[in-house]
Amino acid sequence: MNKLPKIAIPGIITLIVLVVLIIKSAVTIDSGQAGVLYKTFSGGVVIDEPPMGEGFHIVAPWNKVFIYEVRQQEVFEKMQVLSSNGLEIKLDASAWFEPKREFLGKLHQEKGSEYIQRVLLPTIRSAARSVVGRYTPEQLYSSKRDAIQAEIYEETKKIVDGQYIQLNEILVRDVTLPATIKEAIERKLKQEQESLEYQFRLVTAKKEAEKVTIEAQGKADANRILSASLTDKILQDKGIDATLELAKSSNTKVVIVGSGDSGLPLILGNN
Template sequence: MNKLPKIAFPVIIAAVVLFIILVKSAVTIGSGEAGVLYKTFGGGVVTEEEPLGEGFHVVAPWNKVYIYEVRQQELFEKMKVLSSNGLEIQIDASAWYQPVYGDLGKLHQTLGENYLQRVIQPAIRSAARSVVGRYTPEQLYSSKRDAIQDEIFVETKKILEKQYVQLNEVLVRDVTLPSTIKEAIERKLKQEQESLEYEFRLVTAQKEAEKQRIEAQGKADANRILSASLTDKILQDKGIEATMKLSESSNSKVIVIGSGDSGLPIILGNQ
């Protein structure tokens, strides 16, 4: 068996070392991700440069790359908070968030990879407690859900803007009240609805009665004015005017002038 030349051993060793270096130096960053470079002998976390983007990168083997997801992510939270009168309310909410891409190095340096538990969850819980504590259970149940959603978003966003995290939306999916409070609110709302319906029917009936009264008064006034205007002289003139029109008709007739009551003509004849 032929022995390998002595020069072959150093070449093999060098090749193995080079392979190991390449393996440790190669970094592939996937879609929707970015990398934070940590320089072991160069000042630690790189914060003043853009993070490493998607694709293949070669770094010094003694350095490290921490990979973060930079796409929008969703956090689901079930929180028990107190209303303005001290009753316990359960809020089911979700938050859409993502790290600020240009500040990824600062995020890694100050909060680390578990920034979700360190800052986002405490921020949204604190905002929810603050906002819900301003409202009664009845307001939360009926008309203020959109309002508390917007207010929780605004307060959480203020906190996270200082923590290199971008909050895109907060959605309040459900507000759960104690069953006894919920039933009492539903009874009250039902009573209010019935009261409004009764008031509507009452107002409608009053308007209809007023309309009929006005119409009757109008007819009475018209009859009174007409009766007052029909004097004997006017009636006589109207009778003469009607007689003159009848006399012009082609139908045969006999007109006796001055033979009727009040001197009106009497018309005799047939067609």
């Protein structure tokens, strides 16, 4: 095998060095990510330019690129907090968030890649303790979960907005009370429900009784008015009218005028 010419050796070495430099200089940023450039010899973290976008990039081999997820993310947190009367409550919550893309350099420079543990989670825990401490266990168990969720969101957002983090939502997934307190609340709620049902039955029965009374009163008033209107003269006139109608009948009969009580005719027939 022929030896390589001496002139070829430096060329091969140069080529190898170039390949290594290109590999070291190549940076690929995936979808939903952005890069923060760190210039080793000229100023450190670049904060006065937009972060590097998706795709393939070539940077000087002595510089570095720190890649961040810039899509919405979710972080979960389990906490133990105290209610307004000092009882320990277990709270499961999660946060939807994303770093503010335009301030990604600032976020990296001031908070670093562990900004979730350093900023977001401690703020959520602090806000949750503050908010839950305003409510009783009964309120936490029943009607106030949405209000608690909204208040934790507002208090957390107020702080992390200035820390280059965009908070999209806080979700309170579960509120766990001590077993004895939970049972006591459930008994109380059951008793209240039974009381409401009993009151409803009383109101319904009262309304039904009032309806029957009104109907009976109406009938009594009608009978009283009718009795007051039926004088002897009216009854006599109606008797005469009825007699005349009977007299028109084809059946055999004898009409004796003025022989009945109160002067009404008597009708004698063959039936």
